[in-house]
Amino acid sequence: MVNKNRMNRVAAAMAAATLISVAVPVASAEAAAATPRIDLRVLVVDDGGSSVEAITAELRDTGVPYTRVDLGSSSRPVINAAYLSDTVDGRPRAKFQGVVLPNENPFGTGSAEMTALAAYETTYGIRQVDAYTWSHPGVGLEYTDNGGYSGTLDGTQAAVTAAGKTGPFGYLGGQVTFEDNSPLVPESYGFMGKPRTGYTSYLDAPVGSGRASLVGEYAHDGRSELVVTFGYNQYQQQFRLLARGIVEWLTQGVHLGQERNYFAVHVDDVFAPDARWSKELNCTPGDYACAGGEGQESTIRMTAADAQYAAQWQTSKNFKLDMLFNAGAGEEWKTEHGGVDAMTAQLVADRAKYRWMNHTYSHPFLGCVQDTTTSPWTCEKNAQGAIQYMSRAEISAQIRDNNNWAAAKGITTDRTELVTGEHSGLKTAPQQPVDNPNLAGALADNGVKWAGSDNSREPAQRAVGAALTVPRHPMNVYYNTGTNAEMADEYNWIYTSRADGGSGACEDNPATSTCLPAPLDVTTGYSSYIVPQEARTALRHVLANDPRPHYVHQSNLAEDRTLYPVLNQVLDTYRTLYAPSAPIVNQTMKDTGVELTRRAAWDKAIANNQVTAYRIGKDVTVKAPSGVLAPITAPNGTKKQLLLGTADFGTAYAGTRSAWSGPELLQSAVTLKLL
Secondary structure, eight states, rough: OOOHHHHHHHHHHHOOOOOOOOOOOOOOHHHSOOOEEEEEEEEEEEEOOEEEEEEEHHHHTTTTOOEEETOTTTTTTOOOOOHEEEEEETTTSSOOOOOSSSOOTTTTTTTTHHHHHHHHHHTOOOOOEESSOOOGGTTTTTOOTTEEEEEETTEEEEEEHHHHHHHTTOOOOOOOEOOOOOTOOOOOOOEEOOOOOTEEEEEEEEEEEEEEEEEEEEEEEEEEEEEOOOOOTTSSSHHHHHHHHHHHHHTTTOOEOOOOOOOEEEEEETTTTEEOBTEEEEBOOBTTTTTOOTTTTEEEEEEHHHHHHHHHHHHHHTTTEEEEEOOHHHHHHHHTTTOOOHHHHHHTTGGGEEEEHHHHHHHHOOOBOOEEEESSOOOOBTTTBBBOOHHHHHHHHHHHHHHHHHTTTTTTEEEEEEEGGGBBTTBBTTTBBBBTTTTTHHHHHOOOEEEEEEEETTOSSOOOOOEEEEEEEEOOOOTTTOHHHHHHHHHHHSSGGGGTTTTHHHHOTTTOOOOOOOEEEEEEEEIIIIIHHHHHHHHHTTTOOOOOOEEEEEESSSSTTTTTHHHHHHHHHHHHHHHTTTTOOOHHHHHHHHHHHHHHHHHHHHHHHOEEEEEEEEEEEEETTTOOOOEEEEOOOOOEEEESSSEEEEEEEEEEEEEEEEETOSSSSSEOOOO
């Protein structure tokens, strides 16, 4: 939440400040004759506020190199002409392609640093973002008392203007609604002002009988500023929608880094039944920790009708699910039910409509041998005190047998992908703090290169022998519930206080969990509270350039089909917010693994100052360490230089073209030709 009092103090201080009129120094005739080199790096002047932090996060998370200057540090560099520019090989060089400031002049009236920045921006055509300021003539806007507004913006229905649609925000559908997640907490504060001469509004909202601006471009004195007049943080939807456009405007559409909106959903335990929650026992019978559950076990499993619905839903939403299957568990269920399994037959008949992934043959725990006589369980040890693990041969058989079953049914899988049941075999804190030492060998035996992991436990990709993990986001749609009422009941148990009949876990762990103010109505609570909450969380991942897949279970496609309302809200909301030029990227786990690997290599190269990238006129040059691909974004019409001739650069997305790119044959750098 933005601190309203703090922002009022900032606004009052800025009201007394005026922009400095800058005289541009006359360059030498020789320097003026040379087209300057503009390095592809952004300067961020940071006052510690949430708005600058949000833009910094967007740069970092999309791979845009930046240099941060902490205004509060006594050891920070002085921003002067020498800091901003120099000469390389006789050519003038601008060290930064864009400047992010907390506001239009964070240095104070008469500051030599602001004078140097203004001169630099004018000389080299560098743009500036004012991360959060107020509405006043110094930024090209009228004061708010002249047809404007200042105050809380929660729930404001803002819209991209015609200029915004043809400019930096053309990838949006048009509407930008400010979050209003709680009527008890103010979440956004800002100013809306009427444009003056030189100001072009990109985002506005209704004020009285007219409209006033929230984001716009102020062109003056040979400079351009993107003026943002509301506070925000990096997680709020209104910022996430605008973040891409802010960077594109700042860099004039040419920069390192790229961004996509990813969404993939893994359905675990396909063909297997899932155990059911007991509202009487507040646990899951069949689970070793469910006291009193013996003899009360019940399971949830899709039917043929559920399978038919899944295929129809995919078609209606133009979205493909990933089916993670346990063939052996399905075969066991079939044997126990008279040798008939209409659901499996239906899914196999529709096999070409889905993506399929190995989830092991019978879903055993692939880590240490579990001693479930205690709660929590522990790893069994031999007489010498060594932990007992599932063997390499047993793990390998679980992977191999599932693959062979799929092949016999005509189901196509990528054998380099695997998600083990419960992500078992990987380390499981605190009982099993290391991977099963037999896991890496079994993965290698079966050609597995990408192993799914739980993002809530291990958000970073890491190696397991020759394989790499792919973290997955767990969705809060529980595996052990088949109905809306069961979902709400278990949710109440976890998220209500003991006084309200809950477990009190939220009371015991206030840093990681918040108690519900009152239990949800089990009849309506799922649709009215849980669905919007989970859809909002998933959509936040989609809008944050996060390629990690989400995972649920086959039980969520059965009975009340609890998953679909969440997915419908995510997909429908997204397609309202974005133009067709920015579709959701629904990719395989392997592709996500590759993406995360490339990002890690790129981030390391940037951190080690091993990347050189610059623009001279219409030529862009990018040099990275050997074997490291560079993420590059450029305008439509950009060509990549080949050994002989050129080719279209990258792929189209959100109105630009971008790609992970490396040098062509006999080249040492990537060379792009702008239109």
